[in-house]
Amino acid sequence: MYEFDYHTPQTIDDARALLSGRDDPKLLAGGQTLLPTMKQRLAAPSDLIDLRKVTGLDGITGAGDTLRIGAMVRHAAVAASDEVRQAIPALAALAGGIGDPLVRHRGTLGGSIANNDPSADYPAGCLALAATISTDRREIGADEFFLGMFETALEEDEIITGVAFPVPRKAGYAKFPNPASRYAMVGVFVAQTGNAVRVAVTGAGPGVFRVPAMETALASDFSAQAIADISVPSDGLLEDLHGSAEYRANLVTVMAKRAVQSAL
Amino acid sequence: MPTVTMTVNGKQRSAEAETRTLLVSFLREQLGLTGTHVGCDTSQCGACVVHVDGVAVKSCTLLAVQADGAEVTTIEGLAKGRELHPIQAAFKEHHGLQCGFCTPGMIMTAVDMLRRIPEPDEPTIRAELEGNFCRCTGYHNIVKAIKAASEAM
Known part of the structure; x- marks a missing residue:
């Protein structure tokens, strides 16, 4: 897996802000497809924006x-x-x-x-x-x-x-x-x-x-x-x-x- | 490099890790807990199963940074001193292992299975083991061990 920057925004607005102005950012939810793909180097995002702390996406x-x-x-x-x-x-x-x-x-x-x-x-x-x-x-x-x-x-x-x-x-x-x-x-x-x-x-x-x-x-x-x-x-x-x-x-x-x- | 902190087998542990460090590598290399195995590297075999916040997951398909702040249980956290966990004891009693490589993952999956389904029948046990491979093909005794453990617990 190639290196990337990792972010844990707390709100949807912060997550969206992190998606702009970066090379190739990707949202990370459960990661059960994205992480295996990155391990095989088929994907190499510059940034992973983990949604686990974002409120309002559950329930x-x-x-x-x-x-x-x-x-x-x-x-x-x-x-x-x-x-x-x-x-x-x-x-x-x-x-x-x-x-x-x-x-x-x-x-x-x-x-x-x-x-x-x-x-x-x-x-x-x-x-x-x-x-x-x-x-x-x-x-x-x-x-x-x-x-x-x-x-x-x-x-x-x-x-x-x-x-x-x-x-x-x-x-x-x-x-x-x-x-x-x-x-x-x-x-x-x-x-x-x-x-x-x-x-x-x-x-x-x-x-x-x-x-x-x-x-x-x-x-x-x-x-x-x-x-x-x-x-x-x-x-x-x-x-x-x-x-x-x-x-x-x-x-x-x-x-x-x-x-x-x-x-x- | 970020510092990752998690509670592992009841103790708070911290170490530096690259963002791309997988949880399984963090446990094995940074914390020295080598009971959790890496079998396939493609998220299929289940040798790396640990519990994160109470549920069984593949620690090769989770970044260490994603588990920051989490409660993690590995195979090393099951026994109480010299007293084996009932599922470990059942694997021993029923010869639920041959080479033993898949065993930590099998047992961690089984603990999670019996938490959710206390009295599984054989087809249920087999279906629940879909994410764990035994290359010795010793499934028969693994299933027997889990069934026996469910009756003992």
Whole structure:
């Protein structure tokens, strides 16, 4: 790991101020992706701005039909939260399946979505639930937030403060984890909110994406059978030593059916 | 160079460390606590697991400066004098180790596991050990030891 300067601001304003006028500053949340990347010298920020002391980024609060989770809330806390398990059990299950217990004790919601790894779990949950991402300056809908591989709508010096999840009628998440990394080979989150259904896929493509054909079919018949014959084209899907694009395309339908079953 | 201060196994410890010093290096090299191991260097194997503020984490994926002010427990902090922690005793009794390299991490993960889940069944124990590798593949007796410890505790 290369050297860097380390900062622990106490407020969002101080954190934002530290992000300006430096070579290549990076925000540090749980560090479960950033630190391994720095150890491999694939990233060499000039400054790490640790958000651990910043107030207002913590906490899980439910208010009627919305569940709000602070950006610095760890995966283990989401998985164990009575509030989340009651309001959106599929989201608690998603958080409880990220990485391993040790990673879940450090990794955060904000860190995960800011990184937008194409195989990360949270982007699928945010997109399917039509979550709203709050930052230090605005609110961004999930449809506008996730842009592509490791790419989001965030400005260089923008800081995620939390995510608001509308509470769905039903939701389910199913992933086929890579047996070594536990990242999703394919993960599908299905959510029924009102009469609309949203289906979001992670792991298969260069970024999280929705499957409109499945959404339409599930809106009129919310059953695994309704989407059994709907598949996504393999063009443009990820392809690596773990699986071909065709393999991943097939997994999308398999995991979508399992997600619907788990939501019933 | 910043001075890092933390409570390690109940004692306050301070030392200078570069910002890029990992917690595991700080514990091993600055504080001389070599029970915590470095196995993979890629955040996968769990040989470096310690507790920070009461929860198990990979100390190779945490900077020493991030643990400034924290309470840290390492494998050296479990036994009371010559009396082994019940999980250490169970690993000994059930041959939960072969070469022993992964053992400190396995035990620190197991302590955290039983704190959260006092009576885990076998599939739960195996799932909870996803972040700890045993290259001797001695999982069977590790699982047995944790099960026995959960019944003894």
